[in-house]
Amino acid sequence: xxxxxxxxxxxxxxxxxxxxxxxxxxxxxxxxxxxxxxxxxxxxxxxxxxxxxxxxxxxxxxxxxxxxxxxxxxxxxxxxxxxxxxxxxxxxxxxxxxxxxxxxxxxxxxxxxxxxxxxxxxxxxxxxxxxxxxxxxxxxxxxxxxxxxxxxxxxxxxxxxxxxxxxxxxxxxxxxxxxxxxxxxxxxxxxxxxxxxxxxxxxxxxxxxxxxxxxxxxxxxxxxxxxxxxxxxxxxxxxxxxxxxxxxxxxxxxxxxxxxxxxxxxxxxxxxxxxxxxxxxxxxxxxxxxxxxxxxxxxxxxxxxxxxxxxxxxxxxxxxxxxxxxxxxxxxxxxxxxxxxxxxxxxxxxxxxxxxxxxxxxxxxxxxxxxxxxxxxxxxxxxxxxxxxxxxxxxxxxx
Amino acid sequence: xxxxxxxxxxxxxxxxxxxxxxxxxxxxxxxxxxxxxxxxxxxxxxxxxxxxxxxxxxxxxxxxxxxxxxxxxxxxxxxxxxxxxxxxxxxxxxxxxxxxxxxxxxxxxxxxxxxxxxxxxxxxxxxxxxxxxxxxxxxxxxxxxxxxxxxxxxxxxxxxxxxxxxxxxxxxxxxxxxxxxxxxxxxxxxxxxxxxxxxxxxxxxxxxxxxxxxxxxxxxxxxxxxxxxxxxxxxxxxxxxxxxxxxxxxxxxxxxxxxxxxxxxxxxxxxxxxxxxxxxxxxxxxxxxxxxxxxxxxxxxxxxxxxxxxxxxxxxxxxxxxxxxxxxxxxxxxxxxxxxxxxxxxxxxxxxxxxxxxxxxxxxxxxxxxxxxxxxxxxxxxxxxxxxxxxxxxxxxxxxxxxxxxxxxxxxxxxxxxxxxxxxxxxxxxxxxxxxxxxxxxxxxxxxxxxxxxxxxxxxxxxxxxxxxxxxxxxxxxxxxxxxxxxxxxxxxxxxxxxxxxxxxxxxxxxxx
Numbered sequence: 001x002x003x004x005x006x007x008x009x010x011x012x013x014x015x016x017x018x019x020x021x022x023x024x025x026x027x028x029x030x031x032x033x034x035x036x037x038x039x040x041x042x043x044x045x046x047x048x049x050x051x052x053x054x055x056x057x058x059x060x061x062x063x064x065x066x067x068x069x070x071x072x073x074x075x076x077x078x079x080x081x082x083x084x085x086x087x088x089x090x091x092x093x094x095x096x097x098x099x100x101x102x103x104x105x106x107x108x109x110x111x112x113x114x115x116x117x118x119x120x121x122x123x124x125x126x127x128x129x130x131x132x133x134x135x136x137x138x139x140x141x142x143x144x145x146x147x148x149x150x151x152x153x154x155x156x157x158x159x160x161x162x163x164x165x166x167x168x169x170x171x172x173x174x175x176x177x178x179x180x181x182x183x184x185x186x187x188x189x190x191x192x193x194x195x196x197x198x199x200x201x202x203x204x205x206x207x208x209x210x211x212x213x214x215x216x217x218x219x220x221x222x223x224x225x226x227x228x229x230x231x232x233x234x235x236x237x238x239x240x241x242x243x244x245x246x247x248x249x250x251x252x253x254x255x256x257x258x259x260x261x262x263x264x265x266x267x268x269x270x271x272x273x274x275x276x277x278x279x280x281x282x283x284x285x286x287x288x289x290x291x292x293x294x295x296x297x298x299x300x301x302x303x304x305x306x307x308x309x310x311x312x313x314x315x316x317x318x319x320x321x322x323x324x325x326x327x328x329x330x331x332x333x334x335x336x337x338x339x340x341x342x343x344x345x346x347x348x349x350x351x352x353x354x355x356x357x358x359x360x361x362x363x364x365x366x367x368x369x370x371x372x373x374x375x376x377x378x379x380x381x382x383x384x385x386x387x388x389x390x391x392x393x394x395x396x397x398x399x
Numbered sequence: 400x401x402x403x404x405x406x407x408x409x410x411x412x413x414x415x416x417x418x419x420x421x422x423x424x425x426x427x428x429x430x431x432x433x434x435x436x437x438x439x440x441x442x443x444x445x446x447x448x449x450x451x452x453x454x455x456x457x458x459x460x461x462x463x464x465x466x467x468x469x470x471x472x473x474x475x476x477x478x479x480x481x482x483x484x485x486x487x488x489x490x491x492x493x494x495x496x497x498x499x500x501x502x503x504x505x506x507x508x509x510x511x512x513x514x515x516x517x518x519x520x521x522x523x524x525x526x527x528x529x530x531x532x533x534x535x536x537x538x539x540x541x542x543x544x545x546x547x548x549x550x551x552x553x554x555x556x557x558x559x560x561x562x563x564x565x566x567x568x569x570x571x572x573x574x575x576x577x578x579x580x581x582x583x584x585x586x587x588x589x590x591x592x593x594x595x596x597x598x599x600x601x602x603x604x605x606x607x608x609x610x611x612x613x614x615x616x617x618x619x620x621x622x623x624x625x626x627x628x629x630x631x632x633x634x635x636x637x638x639x640x641x642x643x644x645x646x647x648x649x650x651x652x653x654x655x656x657x658x659x660x661x662x663x664x665x666x667x668x669x670x671x672x673x674x675x676x677x678x679x680x681x682x683x684x685x686x687x688x689x690x691x692x693x694x695x696x697x698x699x700x701x702x703x704x705x706x707x708x709x710x711x712x713x714x715x716x717x718x719x720x721x722x723x724x725x726x727x728x729x730x731x732x733x734x735x736x737x738x739x740x741x742x743x744x745x746x747x748x749x750x751x752x753x754x755x756x757x758x759x760x761x762x763x764x765x766x767x768x769x770x771x772x773x774x775x776x777x778x779x780x781x782x783x784x785x786x787x788x789x790x791x792x793x794x795x796x797x798x799x800x801x802x803x804x805x806x807x808x809x810x811x812x813x814x815x816x817x818x819x820x821x822x823x824x825x826x827x828x829x830x831x832x833x834x835x836x837x838x839x840x841x842x843x844x845x846x847x848x849x850x851x852x853x854x855x856x857x858x859x860x861x862x863x864x865x866x867x868x869x870x871x872x873x874x875x876x877x878x879x880x881x882x883x884x885x886x887x888x889x890x891x892x893x894x895x896x897x898x899x900x901x902x903x904x905x906x907x908x909x910x911x912x
Contacts, residue, residue, distance in 0.1 A: 213785050213802065268777045269769045276766055279755035286713065286744060286752055287767035287821070288735035346757050 028391055029338060029352070030229075032384075033359050040366035048366055051244035054237065059179070061361035062250040063088065063313050067332035068339070068353040069261045070305035073271075073298050075336050076278045078345035079137070079144040081299070082329050083151030084306045087129050089325025090155040091310025093162045095122045096170035096320025115174040122314075123307035129155070130303015131296075138296035152329070163322050171318040178253075179316035182246035191247065192238040196231040203227045250312045254354075257308065262350045264301075274298060278345030331360055338388050359384075404465075405430040405597050406451075406486075406566060411462035413446055413455065413621075420446040421460070422621045428566075433588060433598045435608040435629070438618035439641055439868060439901075444601050447618070448568055451599075452488050453481040466566075479508070487559030488568040495551060495558075497544035501537055502526035505558045529561045534590045549580030556587065560596070567591065568599045573607060574700040585611050603698040605634050605905050617641055638905075642868060642897035650873030651845065653852040657876060658689030661860040662829045663723040667706075669715035679705045679715040681884040687829065687860040692851060694875030694892075695864045698904050702884035703864045704747050707831045711744045712737045725828065738767060743827035745818050747834045747864070749811070753818040756807040760799050763806050763817055764788040768824045791820045795850060812843025819850065830854065831862045836870065848874060868897050882906050 040048040047053065067084045074081045095118045103114035133151050137144045170176070183191070203223055210217055241247055265271035273294045276284040285291055309328075314320055337343065338359055339352025363384060367377045406428040413421040421443045428434045438444050449455045450464065453473035464471040466484065473480050481487070495504045502523045511521045526539035535553040543551060552572060559567055569588075573581045588598055588611055600612055608615055609629060616626040617640040624640050669680040680702055687693045697703045708714035710722060712731030722729050724740055731737035737744070746752040754763050765772065765784050772784040789802060797816045799809055806817055815835065822830065835851070836844040851874060855861055865871050871878055878895045880887045880903040887903040 209781070209785075210803075213789060264777075267779050267781070269773060269779065270777075272762065272766070272769060272779070275758065276755050276762070279757050280751075282748075282752045283755050284766070286711070286734050286746055288733070288738040289766075290733070290735060346755070 029340065029355055029359070029388065032388060033355060033362065036359065036362050036366065036384075040362070040369070044366070044369050048369060049240075051240045053365065053369070054240045055244045055248060057361055057365050058237070058241070058251045058358075059248045059316065060365060061357045062179075062248075062254045063309050063316065064328060064331045064335055064360060065254050065354055065357035066257060066305050066309035066312065067328060068335040068357045069258055069350050070298075070302040071332045071336050072339075072341055072348045072350055072353045073261075073265060073274050074144070074302055075333070075341050075343065076345055076348045077274050077295060077298055078278050078281070079295065079298070080333070081133075081144065081148045081151075081302050083129075083133065083148040083155060084302065084309070084332060085325040085328030085330070086152045086155035086159065087126060087303065087306040087325070088310040088313055088328055089323075090129075090158050090162070091122045091126050091307050092170075092314035092317070092324045093159050093168060093320035094125055095119070095175075095311055095314040096168040097162050099170045099172050099175050099314075100168050111172055111174040114172065115178070118175060119178070119311050122311045123304060126307020126310060127300060127304045130300045130306065133303070134296040134299025137299060138292040144299075155325075159322055159324060163320060165322060167322075168320040169318065170314045170320055176315050176318060177249065179248075179250045179312045179314075180318075181249045182241075183249065183252055185242050185246050188238050188242050188247040191252070192234055195234055199227050199231055250316065253308075253312070257305070258350055258354055265350060270294060270297060275346060278347070280346075331357075334385055335360055338385065340392065359388075401427075403429050405467060407465040408447070409463040409465065411447070411450065411460055411464060413443075413450065413460040420621050421450075424462070424618075424621070424623050426616050426623050426626045428597060428599065429614075431592060431595050431597055432613040433592060433600055433611055435600045435602070435612035435615040436618065437602065437605065437608060437615060437637065437641060439866070442618040442641075443621040444618055445570070446621075448488060448570060448599075448601070451481065451486055451566075451568065482559075482562050482564070485563055485565035486568070487562060487564035487566070488570060489552065489555045489559060489572060490570060495543050495554060497542075499543060500539065501530075501541050501543060501546075501554050501557075502539035504543055504554055505529065505539070505561050507558070509562060525561070526557070529557050533557070533560060533594065534587060547580070549576050549583060552576070552580075552584065553587065556591075560591075564596065566597045566599065568601070570601045571603065571699065572600070573602060573604060581607070603700070603905065605637050608637070609634070638898050638901045642901055650870075651849050651852055653855065655691065655855075655876045657691035658858065660686045661689050661725060662687040662862070663721075664710070665721045665723070667709075667717060667720035667722065669705075669709045669717045672716045675716070679884060680709055680717075683720075683879075683881070683884070683886040685879045685886055685889050687862055689860055690855050690858050691876045692855050692861040692863055692874055694871040694878045695862060695881060696868065696871045696878055696900050696904060697881035699866070700883075701881040701904065703881055704833055705884070706881065707744060707833055707862065707864060710737070710831065711742060738825055738827075741828040743822035743825055743830045745815075745822055745830070745832040745835055747837070749814055749818055749838070753821075754806050754814060757805055759803045760792065760797065760806055760809070760817055761785065761788050761802040764791060764802075764821045764824060767821060771824070787824060788820070791824050792817070795820050795823070796846065810839075810843070812839040812846065815839055815843070815847060816850075819847075823854070827859065829860045829862065831864075833864045834866065835863060836865075836867070868900060871895075871900070872897065880904050 037049065067088065071081060071084065098118045098121060099114065103110070103117065107113060129151070133147050136142050136147045207217060207223065238247060265274070273284065273289045276287065276289060277291055277294060281291065310325070313324060317324070335356030336348060336353045337356070339349065339354070339356030341348030341352065360381070363381055364377065367380060372380070404427045408424050408426055411421055411424040412419070424443070424447065436444050436447070446455070450460055456474055457472040466486070496507065499507070505526045506522050510517045511525065512518065523539050530537055530539060533556070535557050537546070537550050537553050537557070543554060546554070556567070572584060576584065591598060600608070602608065612629050614626060614628050615632065615637070617624040617637065619641060663686040665684050667680050667683045668678060671677040671679050683706055685693065695703050695706070705714055709717065710731070712733050717730060724742070729740045731740060731742070750756060755766070761784070765788050769779060771787065772780045774780050785802070792799070792802065795816045797820060798813050806814055809817065832851070836847050839847070851861060851863070863874060872892060872895060875892050878890045878892060878900060880890070880900055882904050883906070890899065
């Protein structure tokens, strides 16, 4: 009896350690994010977590996040899209051009109609560009890396052509609301409640389903902790931004887009096929999946999301500039990788990419607030990216 | 020990999980001889060669391998070590870098280096010297991808010889060669023999043994059946030695009640889409009835897999002949079209082509069948999907902790059941199974056999490809024998014997006795 107690204690201890380790792996990235926030909040004397800064942080993340939600699927199928930054930039200058130079002459006093048309045309430009690149990649068989590298140069050229090297104002009343406006405080709270209710309802429904089919259930407290953590984050976010000016429009828009993308990737054939193609292209082909068709559609979707990102970019910055979208494609790719997307394909999630985007925005904002020289900002971002993936690889190996 | 012996196997045994690949193998290879090794697919030839080359290093097998009177102790993953000791393999799949020149390939990995840089002049001069010495007619500056298969093989031989190989292993060297190229290869081998190089010659084409080898060792089920001088043997002897064994109770009984013809292939000719002059399928005819299992036998390279992939719309281009399903002509151009027509294919390479290993059992089973679960335009009905997949997995007795575990964590037999589940869910009229029991243990094999019988009783027409002749005879109602892309005969199982199948598959005629 005396000997059984330590061994039982040891059993519980290893179980706990395993649990921590498993969850540490799952939530490495969340923990990293919280660590970054705590660190910056100390170095900036609490300023970092002030409502105004939280508000900025999320708005800053949104453009990268729109791109990252699409990039996840591109990388999951084993592809890459280097053109999204410049494509978003191109859409932003097109929108700015329309806002500043075109609509004014046709219907000077219709700001709403003007903004709506700018959005529509911007998103269409993105979709069309995505379709052309997708067609070349999927049906003409040119590697995505090359086609989108060409796309990047092309859109850069088009940006210069549209702007003629000058900055174009895009700060017209309705249009600037898209990314600079806020939801009323009450809406913010309402959405917060709806989201939290949905989160828990979804969790219990999924548990009930799993039980029905005899799947292994995670311990309830872990599910409760996970959902509770998400709910808490949303609550803190809404509380925080409501103390400033409310939930920002682009963040709300991002939430909708992210949910649509999650739905597509989990609940449609298209989404399933994308993951199967990335997991094993041959098996997918022999399962009767039209690989070209799926790849084509993924680039069309990526183009559409680049269009949305471009509109938000133009409205947020208030200008169309020659540097618009510079480097955003790499931020989006880094966000996916940070969020657990495998560069080998087949693995990656939309929520992961969102958190990845948030980490990148958190780093940039924090380092800016600390007045770190841009050179060192790059160095630190490099270290975080590689360290995060290293930790991820380590945990996957030791499993 | 006999100084004439260069290489000796002493009681070599090699286990794999669930299988004994080599059992107590002992024989000797004499210095300077051309020693043939023959046996059915899976008799243990490749395993033996992998021990010699260090793919299975010292310590992973039992028994001893003596090379020049010393025990061969190759370390973990050191194929180089075998080469350095003078044992070189010319691979079945040519292992050259196609974009490099002949000279670069010959010296790849041991380039002549001076002061840290490659001396290109010496490299090409040395390459030229090696090629000339052994009568290999290849230009060292030629790019490998521009050469024919025969010349590529010469480059491989030259590569082995440039590293001072004393024992040269040729694994199926003629499988991709034309008759003229085979002729040339035989000449080269004779030249090598004059230079005192020992050759181990592995082939499925029996007549070649009589053309070139001095002695032959026959393997069967991982054991040595005989080692004899070639002039004491006939082709018929060889066939009998290869297959002669008793049929054990390995196959569950089934009462065959074949119905009407469901699937029919007539005079099919198909060409490689990239090289239209190359006929991959050159005249194949057979049919399959409802509730019948038709076995397709043939040696490696006979076009079995190519045939079923073509039927499934995923490989060669059909230029002649007809495929009929339920009396209707079909010409599948993609897997989707084949599936829609009512075909299913359990592919040969389970991990490479059958499964998405990182995904769950559920997602693998539903992958080709998602359209069944879509209501409205987009949404997959998760409940319906789960229900159907669960039912299917249960009826096949897939042993998995749950449907949401990744298939890579399952055993080979259960993985195969997942593949079969996946293909049964689409309710096919014809189920094609390419090597359905490869790499799975005996118990799981029996379950797969029972499953096949059950499906046949339910009226599915099954086409089974197998390299295992016992499996062909034990499971099929009729046997189609392929040889070099052509169907040689369709035998009712009552008239099929291993000897007859082997004779048809190797293209020789047995004399009655």
